[in-house]
Amino acid sequence: xxxxxxxxxxxxxxxxxxxxxxxxxxxxxxxxxxxxxxxxxxxxxxxxxxxxxxxxxxxxxxxxxxxxxxxxxxxxxxxxxxxxxxxxxxxxxxxxxxxxxxxxxxxxxxxxxxxxxxxxxxxxxxxxxxxxxxxxxxxxx
Numbered sequence: 001x002x003x004x005x006x007x008x009x010x011x012x013x014x015x016x017x018x019x020x021x022x023x024x025x026x027x028x029x030x031x032x033x034x035x036x037x038x039x040x041x042x043x044x045x046x047x048x049x050x051x052x053x054x055x056x057x058x059x060x061x062x063x064x065x066x067x068x069x070x071x072x073x074x075x076x077x078x079x080x081x082x083x084x085x086x087x088x089x090x091x092x093x094x095x096x097x098x099x100x101x102x103x104x105x106x107x108x109x110x111x112x113x114x115x116x117x118x119x120x121x122x123x124x125x126x127x128x129x130x131x132x133x134x135x136x137x138x139x140x141x
Contacts, residue, residue, distance in 0.1 A: 024086045027110070031117055040122070041138065044114045047128040049104050056103065060087075 026033065030042060047055075063083060069076035091106050115125065124138040 024090055028086065028090050030114060034118055034122070041124065042114070042118050042122055043124045043126050043135065043138070044111060044118075045126050045128065046111060049107065051128075052107060053100055053104055 021033065033040065034042060046052075063080075066076075067080055070080045071077075090110075091103055114123070124135065126134060
């Protein structure tokens with residue numbers, strides 16, 4: 001959609017996925033996923049901005065505590081390279097280069113882009129704390 005995805009056969013890349021995708025990198029490629037699977041539904045999870053930022057910082061700190069493994073384990077090195085690449089794509093820089101202001105700006109931009117791009121019949125804007133019932137209803141369960 002925006003030339004971000006290098007795989008020319010995106011649909012077959014995800015053909016074996018059953019149920020759904022979540023988090024990064026799926027959130028970054030939501031436009032490509034929506035185009036490849038026009039009947040899929042998308043949930044945009046939101047929370048209070050400062051709570052989101054605190055949660056994100058905690059996540060990054062936990063990942064960083066294990067970075068030493070990349071010196072010992074080749075698979076860990078690949079995992080950290082993936083984490084760094086995805087973080088740069090999503091937030092415009094590596095985690096230590098992104099401050100509260102910049103990360104929250106990216107968070108707002110992403111949420112606005114999802115709401116502007118995905119039709120209302122395919123999108124559930126779900127706030128942390130709304131409960132599972134909203135999600136079940138969205139999927140007709």
